[in-house]
Amino acid sequence: MRALALLLFAGTVFGQTSFPEAWPSYNGDTSGRRYSTLTQINRTNIDKLSLAWVYRVNPGRAPQAGGGNVNTTIKGTPVVVNGVLYTTIPDHVFAVDARTGREIWHYVWPSKGGWHIGNRGVAVLRETVYVETPDCNLVALNSKDGKEKWHTQICDLEQFYYASVAPIIVNTSVKNHVITGVSGDDLDIPGYIESHDPDTGALQWRWYAHPEPGTPEAKTWPSVEAMLHGGGMTWVPSTYDPDLNLLYFGTGNPQPVIAGQGREGSNLYSECIIALNPDTGKLAWYFQPSPHDTHDWDAVQTPVLFDGEINGQPRKLLAQASRNGWFFVLDRATGKNILSSEFVKTNWALGVDAKGQPIPNPAKQPKLDGALVTPNQGGAINWPSPSFNPETGLFYANAARAWSVYYLYDDDDKPEGWGGNDRGGVSDAMLQAIDYKTGKVRWSHKWPGNGGGVRSGLLSTAGKLLFAGDPSSNFVALDPATGELLWHTALHTSVTNGPITYELEGVQYLVVGAGDSLYAFAMK
């Protein structure tokens, strides 16, 4: 079974990627590197890349639950299995012929509500497609025709939860799992991650993003009540190391979000990179990028797994470019910090502690009269996926340097909800290439024109290419070693998801989402 798992998941993961004929899960393989070994499209022929097909999602006449227009922006990464591409918008799954872009089926979930901010995509195992819905359900569909097999509730809409993350399949030597996460930070609720039986949807375990009362970690909260209402949502897909049998993910901001005076302490396990045993849901280790966050800087960005060398020694590594502007390299077996550095300049930390975790500057916490802070609430990076290229040893992040003023609205001893917000600001967008051995930015490409956040994920390939969207509706290929611009094409709007690549019948396809459309490219 273990061998089967290795075959299924990235056969594997940290040396040679082996999923060229598919893009079987959110990040392609479970390492989160978004690196493909395909080379048909490469640096020498990229100028001959041509449009292969365009697919525009059509949700039909189904109204948006809760009113308003249907959110048709593709924010998820498509999954490609057996020549079929699956893409999503909230409440909708579309199966598309990955060769032609022709729709095979369209599934509509009869929604009860929830926040329709976006959907990150599906998971696929054998003949089942799994998707989360804004109204807190995990839905299993038959991959052949899109008919529902079952659904199960994974969170409580009444408590202001909602669901948006792409499920992840993890097959271990013990059992198979569908890993789900939850969202929502309006009203002080605990975040958690769950594992479900892929065949029935039955809950296997739930891990809450807070410690058990009475443990040393619980002392990072002033009270059990604050801890049990302390947030830590799990809204970006996990990564997985089959050799260590560890599942990795980040947790979101503590709650109340901005007004932190009622939750003094570092507020574990909010704002953490977490390693769990996927068979038991037991915590293996944690590392906290943003202790006592008061800026909404969810540390959910993909924990990227790769093997590398540190001081001449081979190491199993995990790296995250975090929303707070800091880059971390950890030993993924132990969680011990190897390196912490800024990938954009920030002004909120006093340095790092003995564990390598930034020390928040109390002066830069939200104030009644405002505190000038960088990054802003959108962060130095947000959910769009980074990429790690083992050939260059560089970690790529589509980043922003942004400023805003953080205001505290609620100075009560026990604030609830958000209790504040940020406002205004300027922002510069840039693509950062970070050397994982030094933490230094090897090269940086500032995107001209409109600043603001970039909502494009990244993809690097053995064809010596790095793909990214810029803030001006261009889909761009760069030299991953130098940042040199090699190719671009103008789309109808900015890239809104992470690009993918796969090979079918000898043709390498490159697919990217922009607004309501997927664009596929291939060689002429």
Add this chain to the structure above:
Amino acid sequence: MRRLILLVLGSFCQHAFGQAGPYVRQEVDPAAADRGKRLYTQYCINCHGALAKGTEQGPDLIRSPLVLRDRLGDQIGPALKKLANHKSDLTKAQVTDLTHFLKDEIEATAKNRNLERPPNVLTGNAEAGRAYFNGAGKCSTCHSPSGDLAGVGRKYAAIDLQQRFLFPRRSKPLQVTVTPSGDQPVTGSLERIDDFSVALRDSSGEYKAWTRGPAVKVDINDPLATHNQMLDVYTDKDMHDVVRYLESLK
């Protein structure tokens, strides 16, 4: 203890998951909420607190799954009859009024990221702000309290002064000069620029665009660039002092 938490939270979740109740949140009737507030003040406030966020005598009702799940008293009504030391003889109409008050408080809490009233940002020292304006901040290099900033304290609310001082809006289009190799420079208002093209509208209103490359020189003079660079220089004290000074320019 972990099991206990799971059990407690699990029971809430099971209850919530099991019900097929309405999914639209209860719409608050303001008049009923006012009546409910009076009932709350009379019967509930001592234990549950002025803002229903709980005290040592009673739990938080804003975060209560039971209250969150309630619709027009279907949960709260039976709970009041079961729980010790609670007002068990409220009429159905009174319970409904109470739910409108609690739902109103919940909705207000869930939306309190939105600004209801401007925060007081006038905490600095105007004289120190004036000194910074004319000294270290070098603001007086481009601005004058008797010129472009005359009366600015009357013109804007204090929080807008703070935002505009830090992140000034462009008062006129950014000017760009494009010089194709061997050709005359063309200056105009920047329409758009990225790595691959640049476009402007010249003084006659004509739209002109070029593909960017080594043969096309692009010069942008951004008068706000200095402002953006200063963000790395200002302390929060500088910010508050300057805002107080600007507010004094009436």
